[in-house]
Amino acid sequence: MTDTANDIPLDARPVIAHGMRLQWEPAQDAHVLLYPEGMVKLNGSAGAIMSRCDGVRTVADIVADLERTYKQSGLTGDVLAFVAMAVGRHWLEARP
């Protein structure tokens, strides 16, 4: 398991890992990640990032979208760190 952001390049195209499912659950007011016999309830930031990981958009695209949507700047480090953590936990696969 790796928690370093060094492994994930900005042009990687993260996608929800095989066998995992991300969905919005109104009853929990949150995105959840579902996998065999388990579930992770994501907080708002995690949900915002994961829901953009479609295997098409690059990390750079996702950062730009988040910065636009939430009217923030300088999110690159946070997003890279999250994607690296999520890849390490097998929540995401980072495609080149």
Added chain:
Amino acid sequence: MNATPVGHALGAPGAAPGGAPGTAQPAHVVGPPLWLLLELTYRCPLHCVFCYNPTEFASTGPELATADWIRVLREARSLGAVQLGLSGGEPLVRDDLEEIVGEAHALGFYINLITSGIGMTEPRIKALKTAGLDHIQLSFQDSTREMNDFLSSTRTFELKTKVAALIRAHDYPMVLNVVLHRHNIDHVGEILAMAERMGAQYVELANTQYYGWAWLNREQLLPSRAQLERAEATTRTFRERVGDAMQIYFVVPDYFETRPKACMSGLGSVFLAVAPDGTALPCHAARMLPGLELPNVRDAHIRAIWYDSQAFNRFRGDAWMKEPCRSCPEKVKDFGGCRCQAYLLTGDAANADPVCDLSPHHALVTEAVARAERAVGAAAGAARAPALTFRDHRVSIPVVIEGTAVPEEKRT
């Protein structure tokens, strides 16, 4: 058919940069029944000695019809249920399984099929995929045909091996579940090697939990501490070798612990099971608990069952607790442990789980472990295994097989 399928990570917080961590809910706030387990039938072609199904299952009422199960799915989903287990007995004996899966998928459930594999065919596994089944958990009793077939009292090993190949071929995530106990825990290395050959992504090495048929067989199933430590060491070595390729859950037998498991995250917290006859249960073993007025989905909406019924409220929060739990700072972590275990061992379901060494009844657990130590030591030189009671649905009384021989080459 299987060990207690507790969700490993239910309630685990999601980590995210810059976000506030999930806030813990006060004990009196009742959340949704996130984990729905439908025990579609008690019928099962296997006769496992460690089955948690109630030993009196042959006397329960008729199974729910397809329309009833689909209504249960809709009601539970409307409350926020999202993880769905389809279990039994053997769920593949229901010929409406595909229809139930299809409805559950349309509703947005993540669907886990918990099966022995008996009854799985190429057409069915394809139909289940089309219907939206997400994952298959396949149980094995051991790594060899001899022990698998002995412990399940059937000839099923090769069939299960074929089903494992089908699961891979049809691109389901595969969890292999092996229930561990005295007679197979020494084969953990072989079991893990088998799982690797089969391409399993997840392996559950689930030490037997002592309810139902397993409780009946506890004196013959509980391993020794030396067996447990060897198995843990073997698992560690294997993990280091395979790394991320396989995720291995080693469920420790709680008799060897000094603090109880946080069973079901507390009864009535996240888990709702429905038995084949429609009985709603706050835990699959809860039918044994005296004083629980168990509701039936034929008579009541899941909403009323979950929020209002006596059975689901009886052990919520901590007002029901006795000492030493009531004043214990750890009650928020373990909720007093397992109610069924407290009842089975002490006769009072509101007592502390005697696994806890703060329980005045803890000696009941340590004495059982001590008997296991002596029995394993004695069996090492003996030619015959002790009697085991195989789960059997044709008769309501247990069938006792005296002195069934354990294959000689499996002794260590």
